[in-house]
Amino acid sequence: MATEVTEEKKVDADSKRVHTYPLIRHSDMNDEMKTEAMELCVTACEKFSSNNESAAKMIKETMDKKFGASWHAVVGEGYGFEITHEVKNLLYMFFGGNMAIMIWKCS
Amino acid sequence: MPPKAPVKGKQSISTGADMPRRRTTRIREGDDMTDLGDGTDADDWSQAKTLEKPSDQLQLSEQDLKEEFTRILTANNPHAPQNIVRYSFKEKQYKQTSSVDQLAIHFSLDGNMLHKESDEAKRQKGKLGLAEASSDQAVSEAGEGAGAAEEGEGDKQEAAEERADDAATPAPTDKRKLTNQFNYSERASQTYNNPYRERGTATEPPPRATFAGNVTQWEIYDAYLEDFEKQEKSKEKKTIPGRKEEEKTRKKLTITETQSDDISRVSSASKIVERMVNQNTYDDVAQDFRYWEDVSDDYRDQEGTLLPLWRFSHDKAKKLAVSSLCWNPKYNDLFAASFGSYDFMKQGTGLILFNSLKNPSYPEHVFETDSGVMCLDVHPEHPYQIAAGFYDGSVAVFNVVEKKDGPVHRCTAKNGKHTDPVWQVRWQKDDSDNNMNFYSISSDGRIVHWTIVKNEMIYQDVIKLTIPDASAEGPDGIKVPTLGCGTAFDFHKQKDYLFLVGTEEGKVHVCSKAYTSHFIDSIDAHNMAVYKVAWNYFHSKLYITCSADWNVKIWEMGSKIDKNTDGTESPERKPLFSFDLNNSVGDVAWAPYSSTVFAAVTADGKVYVYDLNVNKYEPICEQMVAQKKKTKLTHIEFNPVHPIIIVGDDRGNVTSLKLSPNLRKVPKEKKGQPPMDASQKQQYELTKLEKILAMVREPTESNAAN
Numbered sequence: 001m002a003t004e005v006t007e008e009k010k011v012d013a014d015s016k017r018v019h020t021y022p023l024i025r026h027s028d029m030n031d032e033m034k035t036e037a038m039e040l041c042v043t044a045c046e047k048f049s050s051n052n053e054s055a056a057k058m059i060k061e062t063m064d065k066k067f068g069a070s071w072h073a074v075v076g077e078g079y080g081f082e083i084t085h086e087v088k089n090l091l092y093m094f095f096g097g098n099m100a101i102m103i104w105k106c107s
Numbered sequence: 108m109p110p111k112a113p114v115k116g117k118q119s120i121s122t123g124a125d126m127p128r129r130r131t132t133r134i135r136e137g138d139d140m141t142d143l144g145d146g147t148d149a150d151d152w153s154q155a156k157t158l159e160k161p162s163d164q165l166q167l168s169e170q171d172l173k174e175e176f177t178r179i180l181t182a183n184n185p186h187a188p189q190n191i192v193r194y195s196f197k198e199k200q201y202k203q204t205s206s207v208d209q210l211a212i213h214f215s216l217d218g219n220m221l222h223k224e225s226d227e228a229k230r231q232k233g234k235l236g237l238a239e240a241s242s243d244q245a246v247s248e249a250g251e252g253a254g255a256a257e258e259g260e261g262d263k264q265e266a267a268e269e270r271a272d273d274a275a276t277p278a279p280t281d282k283r284k285l286t287n288q289f290n291y292s293e294r295a296s297q298t299y300n301n302p303y304r305e306r307g308t309a310t311e312p313p314p315r316a317t318f319a320g321n322v323t324q325w326e327i328y329d330a331y332l333e334d335f336e337k338q339e340k341s342k343e344k345k346t347i348p349g350r351k352e353e354e355k356t357r358k359k360l361t362i363t364e365t366q367s368d369d370i371s372r373v374s375s376a377s378k379i380v381e382r383m384v385n386q387n388t389y390d391d392v393a394q395d396f397r398y399w400e401d402v403s404d405d406y407r408d409q410e411g412t413l414l415p416l417w418r419f420s421h422d423k424a425k426k427l428a429v430s431s432l433c434w435n436p437k438y439n440d441l442f443a444a445s446f447g448s449y450d451f452m453k454q455g456t457g458l459i460l461f462n463s464l465k466n467p468s469y470p471e472h473v474f475e476t477d478s479g480v481m482c483l484d485v486h487p488e489h490p491y492q493i494a495a496g497f498y499d500g501s502v503a504v505f506n507v508v509e510k511k512d513g514p515v516h517r518c519t520a521k522n523g524k525h526t527d528p529v530w531q532v533r534w535q536k537d538d539s540d541n542n543m544n545f546y547s548i549s550s551d552g553r554i555v556h557w558t559i560v561k562n563e564m565i566y567q568d569v570i571k572l573t574i575p576d577a578s579a580e581g582p583d584g585i586k587v588p589t590l591g592c593g594t595a596f597d598f599h600k601q602k603d604y605l606f607l608v609g610t611e612e613g614k615v616h617v618c619s620k621a622y623t624s625h626f627i628d629s630i631d632a633h634n635m636a637v638y639k640v641a642w643n644y645f646h647s648k649l650y651i652t653c654s655a656d657w658n659v660k661i662w663e664m665g666s667k668i669d670k671n672t673d674g675t676e677s678p679e680r681k682p683l684f685s686f687d688l689n690n691s692v693g694d695v696a697w698a699p700y701s702s703t704v705f706a707a708v709t710a711d712g713k714v715y716v717y718d719l720n721v722n723k724y725e726p727i728c729e730q731m732v733a734q735k736k737k738t739k740l741t742h743i744e745f746n747p748v749h750p751i752i753i754v755g756d757d758r759g760n761v762t763s764l765k766l767s768p769n770l771r772k773v774p775k776e777k778k779g780q781p782p783m784d785a786s787q788k789q790q791y792e793l794t795k796l797e798k799i800l801a802m803v804r805e806p807t808e809s810n811a812a813n
Contacts, residue, residue, distance in 0.1 A: 019331040026318070082319035090318055094330055100322035106315065 019097040026092040037063065037091050041101045045075065052076055052099075059103055070107030076100060184209040385466050392416050396464070396751070401767035409721045411728045411769030413714060416751065417467035419444075419761040423475070424458050429755025431482045431531075432744040437490040439748045440464040441471065444761050447479025447498055449741070454479055454498055459505065462761065472507055474514075479528075486534045486543065494545045494557075496529025502547045502557060504564070516564045518557070523566030525549035530594045536603065546598075550611065552590030554618075570623050572610060597640045601647055607664075609637030615652055617664060630680055632660060639695050645702035645792045649683075649800070653695035659686045659707050659715075663800070683803045684723065688715055694742040700750075700771055702792035703799065708732075708740035708754055716770050719799050728770055732762055 022042050027034050040062050048055040056075040063071035067089075074081060077098050085104035092102050187207050195202045221228040386393060396416050404411055427446035435441040446458035457480035461472040479498035486492035493505040495514070501524045503514035518524045527550030534545045535556075544558040552572040558565045572591035592611035599605035605627075608616040613633035616626040633654035643649040648664045660682035690709040698704035703719040712733025715726040732754055733740060742755040750766045773788075783791065 019328070019335070023331055023334050025330055026320075028316075076322065078323050080319075080321040082317065084315050084317045086313045087316050090316075092318070092320065094327045097331065098324060098327060100327060102322075104318070 020095075022093055022095045024091065024093045025100075026090070028088055028090050030088065033067065033088075034091060036066070037103060038093060041091075041093060041103070042095060045095055045099055045101065059101070063103060063105070067105065068107075071103060071105050074100075074102040182209060184211050186211075381469070382466050385468055389417065389467060392467075396749075396765060399765070401769075404767050404769040407769065409727055409769060411716065411767040413716070413728060413730045413732065413752070413764040413766060413770070415732070416763040416765055417464060419460075419462045419467055419470075419763070420759060421458070421460055421470055421473070423473070424460065424759035427455075427458060427479070427759045428739075428757035429741050429759065429761055430457075430480060431484075432742045432753055432755050432761065433483055433485045434744060434746055434753075435461075435485055435490050436487045436747070438463075439746060442744070442753060442761075443483055443485055443493060444753075444755060445480035445483040445495060446759060447481045449757065457481075457497065459483060459493065459495060461507065464763065474505055474512070476503075476514075481528050482531045484532045484534050484545065488537075489543070492534075492543060494532040494534055494547075496525075496532045496547050496549070498528045500525035500527055500529060500549060500551070502529055502532060502545075502555075502564075504543075504559060516559060516562075518564055518566065522564065523555055523557075523568075525551050525553060525555065527551040527592070531596055533596065533598060535598070546596070546606075548593040548596045548608065550592040550594070552592060554593060554596065554608065556620075568623070569620060570608075570618055570626075572608065572616070574612070592636075594636050595639050597642050597650070599647070600642055600644065607640040607642070607650055609640040609652060611636040613637060613654060613656070615640060615662070628664070630662070632662070632682070633658060638693055641695060641697055643702060643796070644697050644699055645789055646796050646800075649796070651695050651697065651705055652682075653692035653707055655691045657687050657690055657692065657709075659688060659692055659695050659705075660684065661719075663804075683800065684719070686715075686717065686724075686726075688713075691739075693740055696743050696745055696752075698745050698771070699747050700745075700773060702796040704770070704772075706743050706745070706752060708743045710739040712736070712738050712740055712756070714740065714743065714752070714754055714764070716766070718770070718772065720795055721769075721772070723799065723803075728767075732756075732764065734760070 022038055024034065024038060029037065041059055044055040044058040044062075048058065052075040056073040059073040059075070060071050063073070072083070077100065079100070081102060083102075083104055083106070085106050089105035091104070092100070094100055184207075187209055189207060191204045191207060192201045193204055194200070221231070395414060399414065401412050401414065424446045428449050429444055430447040430449070431445045433443045435443065441461060441463050444460050444462065446460070448454055457476040457478055459472075459474040459476070459480055460470040462470050476495075476497065478501070480495050481498055483493055483495040486494070491507040493507065494502065495505060496502050501518050503517035506515045509515065525547065529547050529549045532545055532547045534543070538544055538558065540560075542558050542560050544556060546554060546556055546569065548554050554569045554572070556567045556569045558567070572593050574589050574591050591614065593608055594611050595609035597607050599607075604620045606618055606620070608618055608626075609632070610616070613631060613635055615630045615632040615637060617628035617630075618626050632652050633656050635655035637652050637654050639651075639653045641651050643651070649661065650664065651659065651661050653659045661684040662682045686707075688707060688709050690711040690713070693708050693710060695705060695707040698706065701718070701720075703721075704717065706714060706716045708714050712731055714728070714730050714732045716728040717726050721727050733756055735758075739757045740754055741757055744753050746752065750771045751763050752766065753761050753763050755761045
């Protein structure tokens with residue numbers, strides 16, 4: 001029994017450790033843009049770890065500067081969405097184990 | 108001022124010389140004295156041409172003329188008084204002024220232009236009646252007065268100014284031109300306006316897509332878990348990359364292998380479809396083949412008919428004659444046909460075709476050869492092995508299974524090739540070493556035994572068909588034995604050493620593989636070339652021959668030999684049966700199902716079917732089969748199982764015909780008795796034949812006894 005418990009714990013620890021990396025759930029961007037956007041999201045979320053609004057604002061503004069206007073960003077732990085986006089301009093990713101970031105462009 | 112003195116002296120000299128003219132100018136102009144000196148100088152320069160010399164001119168010597176006088180010009184007015192004295196109110200006495208005005212004015216002209224801002228202009232403006240200007244004018248007037256007082260130079264300038272004032276006053280009135288209000292015309296024109304045109308475009312909006320989803324904590328968790336598992340798996344895979352690559356290469360190899368002949372992948376499917384199409388198009392024929400029985404046979408009393416079924420023809424075989432036919436021993440619907448030419452003058456290429464009853468439109472296999480194929484035989488145990496004999500005397504072995512266009516083996520001139528057309532080949536049972544072997548017979552009189560050992564064919568001459576009586580004389584008197592021309596042979600069904608040979612001279616030799624030098628028996632069977640000899644399927648001593656001399660004959664081996672052991676054997680031994688078919692008989696064949704039935708084809712396009720059991724003298728069926736007149740039928744073959752025959756003609760067609768019930772009478776099965784097995788059937792056929800033979804033999808034996 002004891003061994004089982006330890007194993008379970010181990011698994012839990014393992015999963016917790018692993019589950020903080022950024023995970024792209026869905027994206028139709030090209031690779032270059034995708035990595036850049038992903039890194040941006042990571043920095044924004046790390047910078048404003050306690051304020052999702054600021055993080056979203058930063059993501060949106062940076063994306064506007066880098067890839068042209070009309071970007072939208074949603075940062076949160078639970079929400080539903082149905083959006084229309086310009087193709088090749090969508091990124092839906094998880095980060096930090098509990099954060100879902102959705103950015104898209106639609107002008 | 109030291110330099111002044113000489114100047115003065117000189118001046119005085121010149122003035123003295125110009126005195127009379129100066130006076131005139133003075134009178135005329137009445138000007139001040141300042142003009143005097145300068146004017147003289149100018150006149151002096153202008154009057155250089157008038158060499159009028161004054162009378163009192165100094166006479167100067169050369170020396171004096173060359174003497175240089177240095178004159179220095181200064182800005183000082185020589186006429187200006189140097190001793191001006193003015194009364195000084197300050198000091199209450201006359202004092203000499205130190206500064207003397209040196210200015211001399213030679214010419215002055217007053218213009219009538221004024222600066223707008225100047226006092227004078229203002230004044231004039233005032234005079235024009237401008238109200239505001241009046242005060243200005245007063246000021247300027249006063250200024251002028253002051254200026255006039257100050258001006259010590261003289262009243263002349265002032266007078267000029269006044270004159271200018273007078274001139275200036277009318278000027279402004281001239282400037283403003285009054286238009287005549289009654290004498291003018293207005294003109295106007297409008298430029299052409301460019302027409303306007305509206306143009307607009309709308310860009311295509313960038314493509315959009317919708318995306319929807321829900322974010323919940325458990326979904327995020329699941330996604331991470333899934334991704335984590337994937338990563339784990341990929342790590343595992345990476346640990347054994349070598350094996351994976353190996354697998355990949357193997358897969359690739361198989362893919363390339365299969366891709367290399369992708370047409371062959373659909374070949375089986377296409378073959379099935381082809382057969383289905385043929386089955387549909389020849390549906391009625393197939394139905395006839397299986398089920399149609401000629402009901403008229405019941406009323407025709409013993410006679411029968413042949414129903415034409417499929418006709419096999421191939422474009423490449425159109426101009427060739429069918430030289431042999433052979434059913435495949437394994438597949439009852441498949442037969443091989445060889446094509447060549449019997450015409451000595453028209454030899455060309457040859458052909459071997461494999462046709463199936465299931466696909467009458469196109470052969471299953473085609474082998475094209477450079478020489479006409481005169482015969483072929485399908486190996487009874489290895490039905491993919493085909494032995495063929497050619498017009499050029501060579502023999503070859505084809506393999507149907509191997510995807511090869513040409514023969515697997517073929518003999519050449521070096522290894523035992525015949526020198527004349529090969530008329531028949533026949534496979535034998537594999538020898539003791541399990542090597543496949545076959546025999547061939549040719550017009551060159553040799554019967555050759557071919558053995559396939561590995562990749563080569565080994566040949567062995569079995570017999571030479573010498574003609575003992577006729578031997579031609581050689582050029583030097585040596586007797587050269589002439590060789591008979593073999594045209595057909597057949598091996599005994601049971602005793603495999605025994606075989607019959609038919610020759611072009613009409614003889615039939617009974618030979619054994621054991622004796623290479625002589626024949627067991629020799630019969631003058633026909634008057635012309637023997638085309639076919641064939642043992643009966645049931646009776647071990649009975650054989651049939653056919654010949655170009657229109658005859659088909661049935662012989663019994665050995666019966667006469669036994670008789671004539673005394674050595675008085677007559678060369679003309681008689682056949683048991685002889686049938687005259689009124690034309691050259693190309694081929695004859697025993698029926699596999701009955702001991703008494705045989706069929707023959709003639710050059711006039713007819714097929715004859717005989718049943719000795721029914722009629723010993725007349726055919727039970729005589730039918731025209733050839734499509735056109737003049738088409739010769741060359742070969743005939745019974746299907747070993749089905750009640751059909753195939754007939755080849757000299758135009759490359761093979762026709763299949765169904766035998767009507769009367770032509771294939773088999774013993775009726777009596778009710779209550781079990782069906783006969785093979786041996787019983789054979790026994791029955793044998794007794795049936797024996798019965799007939801006994802009837803035929805009897806008289807001959809009695810004759811012989813007599």
